[in-house]
Amino acid sequence: MKKRWYDYLWIASVLYLLLGFVNILFAWLGLLCFFIPLLISLIGGTKGYCNRYCGRGQLFGLLGGRFGLSRKKDIPGWMKSKAFRYGFLVFFFAMFFLMLWNTYLVFAGARDLREVVTLLWTFRLAWNWAYHGTLFHPGVAQFAFGFYSVMLTSTILGLVTMVLFKPRSWCVYCPMGTMTQLICKMKDPTRP
Amino acid sequence: MNTGTKRRRAVVDQTACVACGCCVKACPLQAIEIVRGVTARVNEEKCVGCGRCARECPASVIGIREVEA
Numbered sequence: 533m534k535k536r537w538y539d540y541l542w543i544a545s546v547l548y549l550l551l552g553f554v555n556i557l558f559a560w561l562g563l564l565c566f567f568i569p570l571l572i573s574l575i576g577g578t579k580g581y582c583n584r585y586c587g588r589g590q591l592f593g594l595l596g597g598r599f600g601l602s603r604k605k606d607i608p609g610w611m612k613s614k615a616f617r618y619g620f621l622v623f624f625f626a627m628f629f630l631m632l633w634n635t636y637l638v639f640a641g642a643r644d645l646r647e648v649v650t651l652l653w654t655f656r657l658a659w660n661w662a663y664h665g666t667l668f669h670p671g672v673a674q675f676a677f678g679f680y681s682v683m684l685t686s687t688i689l690g691l692v693t694m695v696l697f698k699p700r701s702w703c704v705y706c707p708m709g710t711m712t713q714l715i716c717k718m719k720d721p722t723r724p
Numbered sequence: 725m726n727t728g729t730k731r732r733r734a735v736v737d738q739t740a741c742v743a744c745g746c747c748v749k750a751c752p753l754q755a756i757e758i759v760r761g762v763t764a765r766v767n768e769e770k771c772v773g774c775g776r777c778a779r780e781c782p783a784s785v786i787g788i789r790e791v792e793a
C-alpha cells in the first residue's frame with residue numbers, strides 16, 4: 533500500500549523520546565498524544581488516531597514486524613479481557629492524577645522540584661542532566677518530568693509486550709486506545 | 725446462489741476487538757474496516773481469507789473460517 537505522510541509519525545515518537553534526554557521540557561509536547569486522540573473520538577466518533585496517526589503504535593509495529601523483535605505469539609486471554617483493560621485504564625489515570633498532584637505541590641511551593649524520571653511508577657532515575665533551569669516556574673519542569681515518566685513507562689511496557697506477544701500488543705491495553713474506544717462506544721448511534 | 729463450494733473468510737470476534745486498526749493496514753484488499761471506532765468489520769464480498777489481518781491482530785480476535793460461497 534502507498535505510504536502517506538502519517539505513516540512516518542513513528543519518527544516523531546522516537547524524536548520525542550530522544551528529546552527527553554536532551555531537555556526535559558520537550559516532554560510537554562507529549563500532551564499532543566493525549567488531546568488529539570481524545571478530540572478525534574469526542575468530535576469525530578472514531579479511533580482515527582489509533583488507526584492512522586499514532587506514531588507509538590507504528591513504532592511497535594515496525595520494531596516487532598520489520599525488525600523481527602517479537603515472538604508474534606497470542607496475547608494471554610486475561611490481558612485482553614475488559615476487566616484488565618478497564619482496570620489498567622483506571623490505574624493509569626490514578627497514577628496520572630497523582631503526578632498532577634505532585635506537580636501542583638511544586639507550583640504551590642509546598643515541595644521542591646525533583647529532577648527524576650520515575651519508571652514503572654517505582655524506579656526513580658536521576659535525570660538532572662536533561663534539566664538546565666527554566667524561565668518558568670519549577671512546576672513547569674515538574675510536570676515535564678512527570679509526563680515524561682508516563683511516556684517512558686508506557687514505552688517500556690509496550691516494548692516488553694511487543695517482544696513477548698504480537699508487535700502491537702500494547703494497543704490491546706493502551707489506556708488511550710481503551711478510552712477512545714469507550715468514547716466511541718458511548719457515541720455510537722447504533723449502540724444496542 | 726449456493727454453489728456448494730466453500731470459501732475462506734475472516735471473522736472478527738467483535739466483542740473482544742479493540743478497534744486498533746492493525747488489521748486494516750495489513751489487508752491487501754481493503755476488505756476490513758473499523759466501524760465508528762468500536763470494532764472491525766469484514767467485507768464479505770472482498771475478503772479472500774488470506775489471513776494477513778489475523779496474523780497482525782494484536783488481540784488475536786480474527787479467525788479464518790470456511791463459509792458457504
Ligand code: SF4
Pocket residue numbers: 569581582583586587588589702703704706707708709710744
Ligand atoms: S492503542 Fe495506544 S499505542 Fe495503539 S495506536 Fe492507539 S493510542 Fe497508539
Ligand code: SF4
Pocket residue numbers: 736740741742743744745746747748758763764780781782783784785786
Ligand atoms: S487488529 Fe484485531 S483488535 Fe485491532 S481492529 Fe482489527 S480485529 Fe480489532
Ligand code: SF4
Pocket residue numbers: 733734750751752753754755756766770771772773774775776777778
Ligand atoms: S483475510 Fe485477507 S482479505 Fe480477508 S480481511 Fe483479512 S487480510 Fe483482508
